[in-house]
Structures are given as C-alpha cells and as structure tokens.
Amino acid sequence: MSEKYEPSRREFLSRGGILLFGNALLDASGPGTRAATAIVTEQEGKVPVIDCHAHAGIARLSGTEDDLTDPWNAVADPEMIFRRAKEAGIDQTVIFPIYNRTYEKANEDIAEICRRYPGRFIGFACHSPATEAGRIRTLLLREYQAWGLRGVGELEEDPTPELLDVVKELRIPILIHPPREHVAPFNDFVPSYPDVNFIVAHLGSSGSEDFEEHLAAINLAKRYPNVYLDTSNVVITRYLEMAIEELGPQKILFASDEPESDCRLEIFKIRNLKLPKEHEEMILGGNILRLLGGSRRVP
Amino acid sequence: MSENRNTVPLVIDCNAAIGEGVTWEPKTRPVNYDPAVLLRYSAQAGIRRSCIMPARSKFYREKNKEIAHLCEKYPEKFIGFAAHNPQAETGTLRQMLIEEVKSMGLKGLRTDGHPTREVLDTVAELNIPVMYYPLLGVQQPPAGPGTAGPQEYTGPARAYYIMATVYPSVNFILPHLGSYRSSEWWAHIEAIDLAKRLSNVYVETSGVLSHKYLEMAVREVPVDKIVFGSNAPEEDPRVEMFAVKLLKLSKQQETAVLGGNIGKLVAQLVA
Numbered sequence: 001m002s003e004k005y006e007p008s009r010r011e012f013l014s015r016g017g018i019l020l021f022g023n024a025l026l027d028a029s030g031p032g033t034r035a036a037t038a039i040v041t042e043q044e045g046k047v048p049v050i051d052c053h054a055h056a057g058i059a060r061l062s063g064t065e066d067d068l069t070d071p072w073n074a075v076a077d078p079e080m081i082f083r084r085a086k087e088a089g090i091d092q093t094v095i096f097p098i099y100n101r102t103y104e105k106a107n108e109d110i111a112e113i114c115r116r117y118p119g120r121f122i123g124f125a126c127h128s129p130a131t132e133a134g135r136i137r138t139l140l141l142r143e144y145q146a147w148g149l150r151g152v153g154e155l156e157e158d159p160t161p162e163l164l165d166v167v168k169e170l171r172i173p174i175l176i177h178p179p180r181e182h183v184a185p186f187n188d189f190v191p192s193y194p195d196v197n198f199i200v201a202h203l204g205s206s207g208s209e210d211f212e213e214h215l216a217a218i219n220l221a222k223r224y225p226n227v228y229l230d231t232s233n234v235v236i237t238r239y240l241e242m243a244i245e246e247l248g249p250q251k252i253l254f255a256s257d258e259p260e261s262d263c264r265l266e267i268f269k270i271r272n273l274k275l276p277k278e279h280e281e282m283i284l285g286g287n288i289l290r291l292l293g294g295s296r297r298v299p
Numbered sequence: 300m301s302e303n304r305n306t307v308p309l310v311i312d313c314n315a316a317i318g319e320g321v322t323w324e325p326k327t328r329p330v331n332y333d334p335a336v337l338l339r340y341s342a343q344a345g346i347r348r349s350c351i352m353p354a355r356s357k358f359y360r361e362k363n364k365e366i367a368h369l370c371e372k373y374p375e376k377f378i379g380f381a382a383h384n385p386q387a388e389t390g391t392l393r394q395m396l397i398e399e400v401k402s403m404g405l406k407g408l409r410t411d412g413h414p415t416r417e418v419l420d421t422v423a424e425l426n427i428p429v430m431y432y433p434l435l436g437v438q439q440p441p442a443g444p445g446t447a448g449p450q451e452y453t454g455p456a457r458a459y460y461i462m463a464t465v466y467p468s469v470n471f472i473l474p475h476l477g478s479y480r481s482s483e484w485w486a487h488i489e490a491i492d493l494a495k496r497l498s499n500v501y502v503e504t505s506g507v508l509s510h511k512y513l514e515m516a517v518r519e520v521p522v523d524k525i526v527f528g529s530n531a532p533e534e535d536p537r538v539e540m541f542a543v544k545l546l547k548l549s550k551q552q553e554t555a556v557l558g559g560n561i562g563k564l565v566a567q568l569v570a
Binding site: 009070071207208209210211212232235236237238260261262264265268269272 | 324326328441480481482484506508509510511533534535537538542545
C-alpha cells in the first residue's frame with residue numbers, strides 16, 4: 001500500500017517539493033540532455049505502454065489567492081508516479097507541470113525530473129498564452145531543443161496563434177483540457193491547424209462530470225483527423241467504450257492524470273474492456289508513440 | 300451472513316440502482332437501469348449480492364414496489380432499499396416506509412434529500428440503515444415536487460454531524476467517501492473525519508476518482524466502517540471492485556469491506 005512511498009514523499013515534501021538541481025542541465029544543449037527524455041520504441045515486437053497525461057513538480061504561486069489551496073496548486077511528486085507506473089506495467093509517463101501562472105521554471109523542473117529518471121518520463125512543456133504572450137516561441141524552442149521536451153500540455157486556456165504556430169513548426173502534439181470545461185472551443189482553432197495533433201484531455205469531461213462533453217469530444221475526434229482523446233478521469237466507462245467503438249482505437253490515448261488520479265486504476269479501465277491485443281496496444285502506447293515520432297529539430 | 304455454506308466470503312455491493320429515473324448529476328440524464336445488466340456486471344465483478352434501490356425519481360412509492368418485486372424474484376441476488384424524498388414526501392413518508400420494510404421486505408433507505416426527523420425516527424424504529432449523499436456545493440434543484448429552490452452549499456461534515464449525533468442509534472452510509480468523482484477533495488477529508496469520530500457513520504467506496512483518498516480512509520478509519528459499493532450500473536462494478544483490491548488489505552479486512560460490514564448492518568433483517 002502507499003506506506004512504502006512515504007520516505008521518498010517525505011523527502012520531497014520536506015523541501016516544499018522544490019527540486020534541488022544545479023544549472024548544468026539548463027546550460028546544456030547537447031544530445032546528452034535530450035537523451036534524458038528518450039522515448040522507448042518498439043523492442044522485440046512489444047509496443048511500450050505509455051501514459052500520456054501526468055503532472056509533476058511544484059506550483060510557484062506565492063502572493064496569489066491560488067497558493068496552496070488545492071492539491072493541484074501545491075506539489076506533484078514524480079517518485080509517486082514512477083512507483084505506481086512501475087507497478088501498473090507502464091513503461092513511460094508523459095509529465096507536464098501543475099498549475100502555475102508562468103511556466104519557464106516549472107518546465108525546467110520537468111526537464112530535470114526526466115533527467116533524474118532516465119527513460120521513465122517524457123517531458124512536455126506548458127505555457128500560458130495569456131501571461132506569457134510574446135515570449136512563447138523563444139521559450140518553447142529552448143525547451144524543445146535544449147531540454148528535450150517533446151510536446152505541450154496540459155493547456156487549460158484557449159491556445160493562441162502564437163502558441164499553435166510554434167507547435168506546428170516543431171511538429172509536436174499539444175494536450176488541452178477543455179477550455180472552461182467545454183469541448184466546443186476546439187472548433188475555433190482546430191480547423192486552422194490541420195497539421196497539429198491535438199489531444200483532448202479526459203475524453204472531454206474530467207470525472208465524466210458532463211456526459212454531453214464526452215459526446216462532443218467523440219464528435220470532434222470524428223470530424224477532425226488530427227484530434228485525439230485521452231482517457232484520464234473517465235468515471236462512466238461506457239463513454240470510453242463508446243469512443244473506441246465509434247472512433248476506432250487509433251484515436252484514443254491511455255492517460256491517467258497522475259498523481260491526483262492513480263495510473264493503476266486508470267489503466268485497469270482500459271484493460272477491463274478486453275479489447276483485441278493490437279487495439280489495446282495502440283491505446284496503451286502505440287498511438288502516442290506515433291504522435292511523438294513526428295517531431296523535428298528546428299534549425 | 301458473512302460466509303456462505305462453502306465458506307467463500309460473501310461479497311455484497313451496498314449501492315446499486317434499478318429502474319427508470321435520472322442521474323444524480325447537476326445536469327441530469329434519463330436512465331433506465333436494467334436488472335439483467337446489473338446481474339451480468341455484478342457476476343463479472345465477483346459480487347454475490349447487491350443492495351438495490353430506485354434510480355433518482357420524482358416519485359418513489361411505485362419504484363419501491365418494483366424493488367421489492369425484484370427482491371422476491373431474485374432473493375439470492377438482491378437486498379432491497381427503499382428510496383424517499385424527505386421533503387417532498389413529508390407527512391406520508393413514515394407510513395410508506397413502515398409498509399415497505401415490514402410488509403414488502405425492504406432492508407434500508409436511501410434518501411433523496413436531507414433526512415428529516417420523520418425519516419430518522421422511523422428508521423430508528425425500524426432499525427434499518429440510511430444512505431444519504433449530500434450534494435456538494437451545487438445549486439441543485441431537487442427532483443421531487445414541492446422542494447423547488449436551490450440547496451445550500453454544504454459538505455459531509457455539515458450535512459451529517461448534527462443528525463448523526465442526535466440519532467446515535469441510526470446507522471448512516473455516506474456514499475462516494477463523501478465526494479462523487481472526487482469533485483471536492485476536502486469532502487473526502489470531512490467524510491474520513493466523520494467516520495473516525497462517529498460510531499454510526501459508515502463510508503461507501505464507489506465513484507472515488509482520486510484513489511489516494513480511499514487509501515487514506517483505510518489507513519485512518521477503522522476498517523469495519525468502510526463498505527464496498529459500486530454505484531452500478533452507472534459505473535462498472537469491475538472497476539469499483541479493482542479500486543478496493545488495489546488497497547491491498549489483509550484478507551480479513553478485505554472480507555469486511557467487501558461484504559462483512561454491510562452484512563452486519565442489515566443482518567438481523569436478511570438472516
């Protein structure tokens with residue numbers, strides 16, 4: 001049970017969740033750094049199991065009303081994710097920051113966590129289109145090129161052209177929480193970016209809070225070939241079955257939303273569906289692997 | 300009650316719904332829960348008996364009769380709970396519930412709304428448990444007639460503490476560890492505190508999205524105060540069963556959570 005996680009968690013929390021790392025990583029831009037977020041590829045015919053949605057690091061919100069008010073405004077311990085993922089048979093987990101006002105420091109944390117757990121985490125950067133307007137291209141290029149971050153997530157606001165243009169340029173996926181808990185806003189920006197792969201978090205509705213948003217997400221993914229749905233936090237699992245039936249397995253990506261949700265339980269929701277092996281492999285890792293494979297270096 | 304003749308622990312799901320109605324969500328969805336689906340799901344999850352109650356509805360009298368009928372049809376599978384809206388059915392609820400328990404064989408009550416003295420006096424007299432989920436922080440128009448208007452912002456502590464201390468002889472079951480879908484994490488903490496503090500408050504395990512709060516519950520709450528429920532067929536009982544298995548309890552503790560505890564709450568009536 002969770003007691004066995006306590007020592008590392010205590011250690012993590014005793015530092016207020018602040019990760020102790022030097023500047024070496026931040027100055028590095030060579031292949032060694034990028035190797036920290038290397039993606040496991042198919043080995044001996046086995047498709048790796050990849051969780052495409054987890055949060056790690058700390059929130060730096062001092063002086064704001066959101067500071068330390070909720071678990072997602074505080075800390076997310078990568079050690080906890082690592083141990084549960086290992087137990088669940090998950091080879092790699094995509095991690096991105098928890099809630100912050102600006103994300104430069106939080107993205108550094110992500111890169112450092114990926115380096116500290118070689119081969120276990122794939123780092124994504126997060127950015128706020130509102131509070132970081134005008135700087136996003138510069139920041140994201142560095143995070144991608146120097147630190148090896150491989151996508152953008154979890155965006156909680158409407159993306160702006162500034163953000164989507166650089167995502168398109170880098171050919172990286174972007175994972176978005178339905179803005180204001182609605183899927184409809186995706187229709188405003190997805191058609192303008194047919195080359196960008198969009199991942200809709202939570203099958204459109206975290207906790208299955210609004211079943212109509214699950215239906216809207218399924219319809220969105222049906223309409224646009226570049227829209228994918230992540231499976232995290234679906235409570236009414238018949239909507240997962242509906243999504244797979246109507247869209248096919250290639251549009252569905254296994255996700256947990258660790259550490260607030262538990263990847264051992266979230267992956268059970270997929271395995272419980274008893275899908276054909278090749279379909280399950282696509283959902284549990286093959287699809288996100290494909291989306292991550294298209295990224296490129298920018299001169 | 301806790302063991303069958305083959306000494307296999309009896310797994311009882313204490314929270315399942317049957318029949319036509321709506322979901323409990325702020326945005327309701329019409330449902331018609333088929334007992335055949337529940338039986339199939341439950342068998343797949345290793346559940347031997349289910350406490351069944353009507354789906355949320357405007358009127359419960361006829362729905363409770365359907366529940367009693369199903370329990371007669373499947374006596375080895377179902378344990379019937381009545382459902383009532385304490386506010387909409389005030390004045391008539393007592394007589395209905397007495398009849399439903401004494402004549403129709405129902406074993407518990409689920410309330411759709413905050414239990415009143417009429418409800419609590421009656422269940423104390425009948426010695427049956429009450430399941431009540433206080434809707435959290437939502438302006439929720441109740442389904443029943445005569446109860447229009449938003450409910451106050453509330454949580455498990457405010458909803459339970461007074462009534463559970465005023466009625467110490469009534470056993471209360473708080474579904475979803477106090478917060479369906481873990482929508483309000485603090486409500487899980489309140490539920491755990493209530494179950495630790497009050498000997499007559501039990502917590503039910505279904506629909507807890509953030510599994511760490513179930514882990515917290517089994518660390519902090521005496522294990523005989525935790526009862527397994529699935530919220531089936533709205534939720535998949537195989538997933539809900541896995542959530543309990545994931546707690547990695549001792550065999551004895553798991554047997555208690557998965558059926559022994561609810562068995563004791565309804566034992567004198569079921570035996």
